Amino acid sequence: MIRFSISASRPASIWWLRSSRRTRFSYRLSRKQTTSGNLLIYWRVSNKMKPKTVRSIAFTAVCAVLGILIALQMKNVNIDRISENNLADLQDKLIEYANKNDELSNRNSELYDYISILENGMASGNVQIDSIIKEKERAAIFAGLREVRNYGILIKISCAQDTQIRDSVLRQFVNELRALGAQAISINDERLVAMSEIRASNESIIINGNGYNRLDQFEIKAITDPDDEAYILSYLELIRKSVINDVQFQNDKYDILITALPELTIPALSEDSVAFKIDLLMPDSGE
Numbered sequence: 241m242i243r244f245s246i247s248a249s250r251p252a253s254i255w256w257l258r259s260s261r262r263t264r265f266s267y268r269l270s271r272k273q274t275t276s277g278n279l280l281i282y283w284r285v286s287n288k289m290k291p292k293t294v295r296s297i298a299f300t301a302v303c304a305v306l307g308i309l310i311a312l313q314m315k316n317v318n319i320d321r322i323s324e325n326n327l328a329d330l331q332d333k334l335i336e337y338a339n340k341n342d343e344l345s346n347r348n349s350e351l352y353d354y355i356s357i358l359e360n361g362m363a364s365g366n367v368q369i370d371s372i373i374k375e376k377e378r379a380a381i382f383a384g385l386r387e388v389r390n391y392g393i394l395i396k397i398s399c400a401q402d403t404q405i406r407d408s409v410l411r412q413f414v415n416e417l418r419a420l421g422a423q424a425i426s427i428n429d430e431r432l433v434a435m436s437e438i439r440a441s442n443e444s445i446i447i448n449g450n451g452y453n454r455l456d457q458f459e460i461k462a463i464t465d466p467d468d469e470a471y472i473l474s475y476l477e478l479i480r481k482s483v484i485n486d487v488q489f490q491n492d493k494y495d496i497l498i499t500a501l502p503e504l505t506i507p508a509l510s511e512d513s514v515a516f517k518i519d520l521l522m523p524d525s526g527e
Contacts, residue, residue, distance in 0.1 A: 383433065392461060394461055405445065427461075443455075450513075
């Protein structure tokens with residue numbers, strides 16, 4: 241047990257009680273002017289107490305104080321980080337999802353009204369309504385809003401381990417497939433339409449606003465004319481060799497596999513995709 245006794249007229253004293261024996265040591269606070277002009281405050285301990293004991297007590301006290309200060313500081317840092325960064329991110333996501341929900345709700349309401357009109361017209365056997373429905377379906381297929389399946393080409397592209405796939409290679413194959421007459425194309429089941437983007441961003445390749453890891457394998461699907469299979473495969477083989485032998489890509493060590501399939505499925509474009517936005521498009525009234 242340690243007992244402090246402080247007096248203004250004499251040096252402060254500390255009594256240390258151990259094993260029924262009482263040892264006393266005194267200390268005096270002194271101030272000394274340093275060369276830099278700062279005041280140096282130090283302890284003057286009497287020789288009655290062992291220096292090792294004094295150092296142990298001082299070291300323990302300093303460690304305890306530092307531990308408390310560090311714990312309080314870390315608590316404040318974590319609270320600030322949660323309250324500022326995470327809260328801001330959550331608010332942004334909440335606003336984004338709320339806007340998407342409103343847009344989808346309006347779109348859903350319009351479709352329900354449209355379906356109701358069509359059902360009433362079909363019930364009355366209106367030929368014009370039937371024609372409108374067929375034309376609308378054709379337009380939806382052309383726009384990529386319907387899942388389609390048929391004979392097609394599958395291209396699997398990968399690189400050496402820890403090597404990132406280049407977006408330019410994906411664009412090259414997509415452009416060649418379009419030139420070869422492909423009527424529907426997808427990358428990793430992302431339907432490509434007129435407004436689709438294929439671009440690299442740090443560790444990902446962005447397609448229709450969605451990111452895909454550049455270290456993973458990419459699959460390109462395309463529905464093409466089966467009568468042109470021989471020509472299409474031979475042409476794509478030339479593209480494959482040009483990519484592999486390109487000096488710019490030699491360190492990437494591309495592995496490209498091209499296969500013709502009797503049937504493959506290409507999914508529809510999601511209506512909440514950034515490539516589906518049409519809210520800024522105003523039809524020409526013809527006036």
